[in-house]
Amino acid sequence: MDVVTTHHNADFDGLASMVAVRKLYPNARLVLSGGAQKSVHAFLLAHDLNLTKLKDLDLAQVTKLILVDTHDPDRIGPFKQCWLDPKVEVQVFDHHGADPSGSGASAIGKSIAQVIETVGATATMLIERVREAGVPLTSEEATVLALGLYDETGSFTYSSTTSRDLQAAAFLIDAGADLKLIEQTLHQPLDPNIVALLNDLLQHSEVHYLEGRKVLVATSTCDRGRVEAAEAVHQLAELEGVDAVVVAVVNEEHVEVIGRSRTPEIDVGWIAQEFGGGGHAVAAAAIVKGQTLTEVKERLIHLLTQRYRPTLLAKDVMTKPVKTISGETTVSETERRMTHYGVNVLPVLDGKDRYAGLVSREEIQKALFHRLGKIPTADILQSDQFAAHSDTDFHTIKQAMLERNQRFVPILEGTRVVGVITRTDLLRAWHDDVLPSVKIRPKVMDPSGVPRLVHHRDLKRQLQEKLPPRLFTLIQEAGQLADRLDLPLYVVGGCVRDLLLGIENLDLDLVVEGDGIAFARKLAAEQLGRVKAHDRFGTAVIVLPDGLKLDVATARTEYYEYPTALPTVEQSSIKKDLYRRDFTINALAVRLNGRGFGEVLDFYGGQRDLKNQAIRVLHSLSFVEDPTRVFRAVRFETRFGFHLGKDTLALAKAAVKMALFQKLSGHRLLEELKALCSEREPKSGLKRLAELDLLRFIHPKLSWTPRLEKLLFAVEETLDWYRLLYLDRKLEAWLVYMMAIAAVLPDRGVTDLLKRFPFSEREATTLKALRGGAHRLLRQLSKQPPLKPSGVCRILEGAQDEALVAIMAQSPSDRVKRLVSAYLTAWRQAVPRLTGKDLQSMGIKPGPIYGTVLTQLRDAHLDGLVKTEAEERAFIEKLLRR
Incomplete structure (x- = not known):
């Protein structure tokens, strides 16, 4: 008689594997070796899988024993005698790793066929064999097999999941597996006893940082009725978001150790084996007899920290270097330094730079209230505060800070202060302790392009x-x-x-x-x-x-x-x-x-504000300390399409009311204007400055008008056109915008700007030349009849590209824009074929005449009067004869 069984307290993977084996061995009987998990038991009450009861089986009639989801004879109850019987053939299918001890074939002197493969579930191995054999599955059978697969892999989220598990699932879905039934079966409402057990585990848990991973160790003495502790452990791992959970739970006359891991770096199977249990890297359990819960917990922590080095220590969390103060410093001076450094607690050192204690702003302010500003700070320091060393583990420091309500812990090496742990450090590390890691992925673009x-x-x-x-x-x-x-x-x-x-x-x-x-x-x-x-x-x-x-x-x-x-x-x-x-x-x-x-x-x-697309200052005096930050905020608004946070906007408006911007040096303000006007769309930024009433700090007469808006739009379009030319010239785009600003100011506007801002000589010359000659240039370029190319070149020659772009933007005439465009793109680069050397070879004596001849030759070339070298030579000869 062939019998298929699994480990006692069967889970869905064991049950599914048994059903799969029966598809390969149709005459085999399915027998549970010793009960099942509560959820499995409930499923079997609702679904008849034709299992044989253990009490109805004559073990003496067993000729072949097929074990699934285990290879440990100590976990199969009465079937161990079949394992030990030399006459009984034994076949094993498991995914929990090789036989770690002598309990296998070598221990009993017989051959045992073991198929142990690295997959997420034992069911996967057998589903593959069913598929290869071409054995059809009913929808109910496919659902049972899928239950084992989904449960054992955490719905394919456990690190032990392989591509083979996913392929097996695809096969079962094609075979008609009922995913709705699977979801209902695996996600039942929590039993009140489970909730009570979870609460007790949470109340008696602690996190250990091991090899950069977070491991939760919890214990419970809760009377949980008949609920399975394994289910609570699974829920605990989900709730806490840690890398691994190991719990020790009192159960009648023994202690049950259960482990769940999300990462192969923390092998809970090894821990279970150390307690005489079994399992694999991501799920394991053991029954411990003859030891108290405290002893089991202590050994658990010892085993974990012995194999996996604790990594989150004080030196990993602390802030350094540290601002300290001498005990001889007066209370008044200490208060001043606290304000400068922006701190509320300072470590106090003695005359030999040794740590003496802490002083807080509260004590300092009370001393000042009592007119004790001249006494030394050493007279009011606190010397009994908790201090730690750089190798103190974070858990110890956290407990001390909570129990003592201490917000600042000095970290010492000997008597020297090397760092501090503040409440901010505590909360940040604790956040990583109790919540899953928050990660930021690169941007994707929403429909608005933001x-x-x-x-x-x-x-x-x-x-x-x-x-x-x-x-x-x-x-x-x-x-x-x-x-x-x-x-x-x-x-x-x-x-x-x-x-x-x-x-x-x-x-x-x-x-x-x-x-x-x-x-x-x-x-x-x-x-x-x-x-x-x-x-x-x-x-x-x-x-x-x-x-x-x-x-x-x-x-x-x-x-x-x-x-x-x-x-x-x-x-x-x-x-x-x-x-x-x-x-x-x-x-x-x-x-x-x-x-x-x-x-x-x-x-x-900062990550939150990036997500919310908000510009937010770090403290309320930020704009008071540096008003140029308001201009920077506007620049980032413009660049990213973000917005000023509500409080930041209010602080910016308050800074305007305080008239702080008049005190800014022209150099600092000009640097911010250069940066803003070098963005791709400065028009939006300048409009935003107007909304914040900041344009008047550039010039008292500058305001946002339709004329300015139209001119800035024209500058933006012209600059876009210029950039498409890919000219080998570095254009100062910001200077073009400054010219547009100067164009809408009163006649003395440029003089005022040059007085307010430290422009370079070239920049100042360009600004003055354009403001003084823009109208004249536009009139000359608009002459009738239209100018020849040589005439345009004579007018525009020597002008900076920034000025030429500004002229194009300011001119309402399309003809003028075409002339400037032609000059920029073609005419100014045009040169005749003949050079000074050619003139010398023609017998012309070097001298001022060269400049006159070559200039007139270039004009003729531009105007199309000469096109070939022969025509150029003829032109020169005719010119010389005249």
């Missing part, structure tokens, strides 16, 4: 795709150097923003938490490049032999002595470095160090 983002947090792929291979290799090598020097290294700012939007940006800014200039010199030495350093700002530019440039900066913070002042900068952490930037969408960084390569750092919600 960048739309989906979530993705690792930009390694985008860096590799968007950067040239040479540049990508360079930042990888920079990250490797930073690892060797133990320096955190990041790429920051606009490049990260544009990567998230799917826009190419090769202007990389690197930031080092440490000495950026020293790092730049070491990197340049490795790359055989040279360095130009700016010691005052802690920045450097690396120039490589192939011309590639890389900006490197020291992570720094800044403060402003007064509104509109240039910032004072000091070395700081990446978090503080990003905080000093203008907008959240520019306060993003990507880690370049080894294992974290490509990880996004977003302390201030």
Whole structure:
């Protein structure tokens, strides 16, 4: 008699595999070796699969035993005696890995046929054999087989899923598998006892960071009735979004250990085997007798941390370097420094730079209230606050911060402060702890053409795709150097923003938490490049032999002595470095160090604002400290089609009311105007400046009028035409827009602009020449009868391209536009065939006559009077005779 069975407490994969074997061995009897999971039991009550009850089976009559979904004889109940019987043939189908012990063939001295393959479900192996044998399936049979397949692979989401599993599913769907019934069976409402067990597990759980993965370890003593703990573990893994879950649950006289893993890096099958159980890398279980729940938990954690190195330590989370203060510093000075640094807590050092305690803004303000500003800060510090070391695990620090309600933990090496963990650091790390990783994928375009983002947090792929291979290799090598020097290294700012939007940006800014200039010199030495350093700002530019440039900066913070002042900068952490930037969408960084390569750092919600297409400042005094940021905000609105956030818009309007822009230097304001007018559509930006009442800071008489709007539109069209010419000339588009602005100002407008803004000599000359001579040029070009090409060239010769484009935009005459266009595209490049050397060969003595002759020859060439070299020679001879 042939018998097919599976492990006790059968799951859907075991049941499906049994049904599949019967299709291959029609006379085989299906027998459960020891019960089934609750969901499987419920399914069998509603669906008769013609199973034989164990009590109705005579084990002595078994001649062939077929095991599915297990190869462990200790998990098949009474069928173990058949396994051990030399007269019983044993066939095994399993996907849980090779026999790890001596419980197999070698232990009993007989041959056992084992088929063990690496697939997501045992059912897959047998479905393939059914398909190859050409055995037909009923719709009900296909549904049962699909149940096992979907359940064991987590509906094909588990990391153990293979392409073979998907192909098997396709075969079953073609065979009539009822997907609706599968969904109803696998997604039943949670039993109240499951909910109670889940709650207890959540209350007694902790996360361990192992090899860069999050593993949840939970325990429960909850009386769960007859519900299956495995179902609760599956739900727990789904709820918490961690990489693996291992639980220990008290069950009558033993402790049940159950593991589920989403990643092959955390093998829960190995853990179960250590407790005498079985399973595979993504799902496993064990029964532990003779040990308490506490002992099992301690061993679990010991096994996990012994095999998988804990990786999230204080040094992985902390902010560095740290602003500290001497205990001898007065309370008043400490308050001033807190304001400058933008911090609310400072570590206090003693006279030998050893950590002494913490002082918070609350204590400082209370001391000032009591007129104690002159006392040393050491007199009011807190010395009993929790402090950690760089190798302290994050879980310990988190617990201490929560239990003590402590918002700031100094990280020490000996008595030296090397970093701090703030509430922001805690929340950020904790967010990654309890929620699935949020990722930002490149933009897709919605129907309106606006960048739309989906979530993705690792930009390694985008860096590799968007950067040239040479540049990508360079930042990888920079990250490797930073690892060797133990320096955190990041790429920051606009490049990260544009990567998230799917826009190419090769202007990389690197930031080092440490000495950026020293790092730049070491990197340049490795790359055989040279360095130009700016010691005052802690920045450097690396120039490589192939011309590639890389900006490197020291992570720094800044403060402003007064509104509109240039910032004072000091070395700081990446978090503080990003905080000093203008907008959240520019306060993003990507880690370049080894294992974290490509990880996004977003302390201030920049990814959210990119998704919401919002421009938002980082703090309410941002525009007060630097009013030029308002112009920058408008520029980003224009470039990306974004909008100012509600609060940011209100702050911009408040800055206008404060009249801060009058205090800005002409140089800083001109730089922002240049940037705005160099965008592809400056007209929208200038209109937005008018809406914010900012045009008057360019010139008091400048306002948004139909005339200005029409002129800007004409400039935009003319520049688009000019760009299509692909001329080998660099046109300053912003200067053309400035000419349009000057054209609508009063007569003294250009003089006022030249006084307000530090234009270069060429720019100033172009502005003055056009404003002073635009009408004259237009009149000359409009003469009747129409000018010949030579006449047009004499009028326009020497004019800058910016002025010529501005003339075309300002002229209402199509004929004038055609003449300027012809000059730009053809006439000014036209030259006759004969040169000065030819004149000399014709016997003409060198002298001023050469200029006269060649000029008249060029005019004749332009006007079509001479076309061949012979005609040119004849023209010159006739000219000389005259």
